[in-house]
Amino acid sequence: MTAEPVSVGLLYPGHSAEDDFPALEVRLGGRVRLPLVHTSVGEDAHRVDALLDLGGPDRLAEGAGRLAESRPDSIMWACTSGSFVFGWDGAREQVDRLADLLGKPASSTSIAFVEAARALGLSRVAVAASYPEDVAGRFVEFLGHGGIEVVGWGFRDIVTAAEVGTLGRDEVIGLAVDHDHRDAEAVLVPDTAMHSLAWLDDLEAAVGKPVLTANQVTVWEGLRLAGGPTTLPGLGRLFAGASG
Missing domain, CATH: 3.40.50.12500 (Rossmann fold)
Known part of the structure; x- marks a missing residue:
């Protein structure tokens, strides 16, 4: 019996480069699943006040509720600026809330970079x-x-x-x-x-x-948290095996 592929659930704000993720699923031949839910956006602007709103708890909680239907093994807030703008402690609190909501390990793109x-x-x-x-x-x-x-x-x-x-x-x-x-x-x-x-x-x-x-470390961190494969082809040195 074939094991189910590891599933990394993505909370992705708006619509810009989300097609990166299904394209990667295809390239990897079904080895991983990357279900994605678009979170709501107030104003599309790389401005501090707009980013604090973008990563606010209500927007993420609403998206997490919809993502739960996909039963992911881990959750990623797939947004760099909407996480680091809260600072180190704020970014940690942000993902801790997501983990509590869905009962799965959670992280964000900013934390994934580190x-x-x-x-x-x-x-x-x-x-x-x-x-x-x-x-x-x-x-x-x-x-x-x-x-x-x-x-x-x-x-x-x-x-x-x-x-x-x-x-x-x-x-x-x-x-x-x-x-x-x-x-x-x-x-x-x-x-x-x-x-x-x-x-x-x-x-x-x-x-x-x-x-x-950003999209690379988001996938890597989600797989790491879910215990999935982090050695994969065509994804740079991060996925070449150094991370174990």
């Missing part, structure tokens, strides 16, 4: 952000609280998730290359509104070091 960096033994990174400067700076601060030193960072000043979702392969690679730093052991590219899962090997080839993207 866990993935630790799994790869990284201590110094560069950040290539699509966000405006003040929002990108909050991600840098969040990483610092997690013990990850940011030796260089840059931003694209894109205000809406919708616009980020239109970035193509070459633009995403260019973002990572442009904001790499010679002292960085890896480049981190936040924002789950950005497509990346099909281009991870290309990203790492262009940069010449590990690249961690």
Whole structure:
């Protein structure tokens, strides 16, 4: 009798790059399930007040209620800015509430970046952000609280998730290359509104070091929490076995 594939439930705000996830399911031939529920969005803006609303408890609780129907093995709040904007303790409280609601382990993309960096033994990174400067700076601060030193960072000043979702392969690679730093052991590219899962090997080839993207670490963290496979092809060095 074939075992059921591990299921990582995704709470994803709005509509931008959510097609990354079903495409990955197909590529992996059914080894994992990634059921996704769209959480509600007030204003699509990479602005602190809008992001605090985006990741508010009522929006996440409503989405979690619908996600429960998929019976996931773990839950991911698949949003970087809507988690790190709450700060280190606030982001932890956010996912603790989700875990209590569904009775399953839960995390978020921001926390996943820290866990993935630790799994790869990284201590110094560069950040290539699509966000405006003040929002990108909050991600840098969040990483610092997690013990990850940011030796260089840059931003694209894109205000809406919708616009980020239109970035193509070459633009995403260019973002990572442009904001790499010679002292960085890896480049981190936040924002789950950005497509990346099909281009991870290309990203790492262009940069010449590990690249961690939002959608990549979201899937990895969900699988890690659920006890699923974290060694998978075509998903960069994070999934190459270093994380066990």
